[in-house]
Amino acid sequence: MxxxxxxxxxxxxxxxxxxxxxxxxxxxxxxxxxxxxxxxxxxxxxxxxxxxxxxxxxxxxxxxxxxxxxxxxxxxxxxxxxxxxxxxxxxxxxxxxxxxxxxxxxxxxxxxxxxxxxxxxxxxxxxxxxxxAAPVLPDSPTLPEGVAERWAKQWGDAMAKDAARAYAVRPPVDLSLRDPAQTAHWATLLGGESLAPGHVRLPDHATVTDLAGFAEGAWWVQDLAAAIPARLMGAGSGRAVLDLCAAPGGKTMQLAAAGWNVTAVDQSARRLQRLTENLARTGLAAQVVTADLRQWQPVESADAVLLDAPCSATGIYRRHPDVLHRIGSRQIAELADLQAQLLNRAAHWVRPGGVLVYATCSLERAEGEDQAVRFLAAHPDFALDAPTPDELPRDVAASAQGWVRTLPGTLADRGGTDGFFIVRFFRT
Missing domain, CATH: 1.10.940.10 (NusB-like)
Structure with missing residues (x-):
């Protein structure tokens, strides 16, 4: 040379x-x-x-x-x-x-x-x-040392190996449909596979804006696991729901399409602009509020509250590999404190008989399971409400404790899912 x-x-x-x-x-x-x-x-x-x-x-x-x-x-x-x-x-x-x-x-x-x-x-x-030397990189990228150790400690060595394998696979493109009754139609037209009513997983990575149904707002891109929190809210029938930390709007659109009267709150005006554009494309409606949840509060309580809390985003590491290099134990602890604050505030905005769904796109117990246990101990007026099998995508099940946890091995033979924690509480 x-x-x-x-x-x-x-x-x-x-x-x-x-x-x-x-x-x-x-x-x-x-x-x-x-x-x-x-x-x-x-x-x-x-x-x-x-x-x-x-x-x-x-x-x-x-x-x-x-x-x-x-x-x-x-x-x-x-x-x-x-x-x-x-x-x-x-x-x-x-x-x-x-x-x-x-x-x-x-x-x-x-x-x-x-x-x-x-x-x-x-x-x-x-x-x-x-x-x-004509080197060949390993099929499964090596996880950063601190990350592999942290995940193995929380979930076992098998999870860390699953995470490395998933890191090498391009994530699938999932669509959420505005009208779940049209699931078979869109799965056939787009040549995809449906794993739940209102869902289609695309077979390749074509430019989504060029696909049938995009311009008329028949669907939007949303990972299968990310769609579970709104699924657990059920049909709205005109009732009021608060979608907290709502941008860029996938869950807001799900809730609006399911008949909820949605108030979508996020502190990022830039991200809310994207939410507003998505609502316009799909023809769905929601009240959009730019506010910091630590200061904002609703005029009145709601029938349901969905808190997709700010988190480490380690569950979407396949799409955003930077998180494994930016996020460590200190950031996770700080975010867990913020999540607890927001969860406690959100609890006061749920009417008796209403539901509160808490979710994070994280693979850290501190941002998921530990939050649920701590919340139940501090709020005796709430009970855990486990989802039924028909509320969840195919081959995704609730844990023995009654919450939903997706890991790198979840649906691995079909392209996998993002890492998520989802729990539903009922206000007694």
Missing amino acids: SCNFPRSDDVPGLPARRAALRLLDAVLRRGEPLELAIHGASQGIADRADRALVHAIAAEVLRRLPDLDALIDGATRQPLPEDAKARMVLRIALVQALVLGTPAHAAIATALPLVDGGPRKLVHGVFGTVTR
Whole structure:
């Protein structure tokens, strides 16, 4: 491999790689969520394909980080510092060559200018040593060490292995239907599989906006597990429900379609804009409120309350690999405190005889099972209301305790689900 380094301004595709480097720095050093940081990192890149490449490089580096680092460390006499720019540039180059299918010469040509003024010969040499060995990354990405240990402690070694296997599989695209009576129609038309009334799992990853039914708002994208909380509310028949932390609106639309009079509350005006757009597309209605639940309260209590609480989002790690690098025990504890506060407030807004559904897209007991136990101990006027089999998707069952927990092994033979905890309480 030649060491005649190209001039930076002669390298096609370099802006996308610079943006990927900025994006990874934002996630790994500053702890910013990938989906929020990408806008700032991609400033000046107008082409959609280039922006998609920025996201793909960063996401795959995060997904394969331990495996990439093992290759880098095996090719250096002394380990590079964890935060060394040379290490990050090597990750970017290697993930293109080993995962994204970029020719090795192109991957290194766009990597070397990223270390202008730095150890270019080191980066070039390590990349060449690794790629000449023709390495094959493991089928199941290695989970970050702290994550694997934490999950194994909570759920057992088998769960951690399931999580690693699920990490390598592209998540399916699930649709929630505005009219569950049309389930067979849409499953046939879209060539999908239904695992519950009102649900279709697509067979591939076609552009959803091009599919039949999107423009007329017949369905919206929503993971099967994420649809369970609203399913447990049943038919609304005009009754009042509070959908708390509602954006971007999947559960709001489910509730409105089921006949509830919905008040959707979220503190993010930007995310509520997306909810409003989704309501307009589907022709469904809800009252939308921008507010912090720690200060807001409704004018009157409701027949039902759904709290999809802010959480670590470790349950959606397949779609958002950054969470496994940003979230640790401290953040989980802080979020659990917030969830307890919101759950206690929400309890006061449920009328006697009404229901409260609490959910998190988390694989942490502190944000799920522990919250349910603590809530019942502190609120003797609430009882756990276990779902019946016909309220749940096929092959998803309530636990012996009466709540619903989806793990990486849930429906693994059909593409899996996001990790969720869902519990329904009845106010006596």
